[in-house]
Amino acid sequence: xxxxxxxxxxxxxxxxxxxxxxxxxxxxxxxxxxxxxxxxxxxxxxxxxxxxxxxxxxxxxxxxxxxxxxxxxxxxxxxxxxx
Numbered sequence: 001x002x003x004x005x006x007x008x009x010x011x012x013x014x015x016x017x018x019x020x021x022x023x024x025x026x027x028x029x030x031x032x033x034x035x036x037x038x039x040x041x042x043x044x045x046x047x048x049x050x051x052x053x054x055x056x057x058x059x060x061x062x063x064x065x066x067x068x069x070x071x072x073x074x075x076x077x078x079x080x081x082x083x
Contacts, residue, residue: 009039014055016047046075 016032017025031047034055041055054072061067 009057009059011036011039011041012056012058014041014053016051016053018048018051041071043073046073049075049077051075 014029014034014036016028016034018028020026028047028051031045032043032051032053033045033047034053035042035044036055039057039059043053046053052072052074054070056068056070058066058068
């Protein structure tokens with residue numbers, strides 16, 4: 001938002017991936033279940049612990065000034081390390 005006008009953001013794409021034990025990026029997009037409407041993303045199934053889900057959000061104000069931001073969620077195991 002700026003002084004020009006308030007606008008709604010739009011999610012323009014997402015990705016789902018993990019880094020394996022060898023340090024290589026593994027595409028997990030087919031195992032992630034996400035949906036998005038406007039500026040809201042719903043993560044129904046992340047695909048697994050240690051997966052990264054990233055998405056890009058864009059918005060333009062009334063004068064056409066663009067803004068883009070990338071967001072990321074890393075799936076963690078809340079009990080990891082506990083006995």
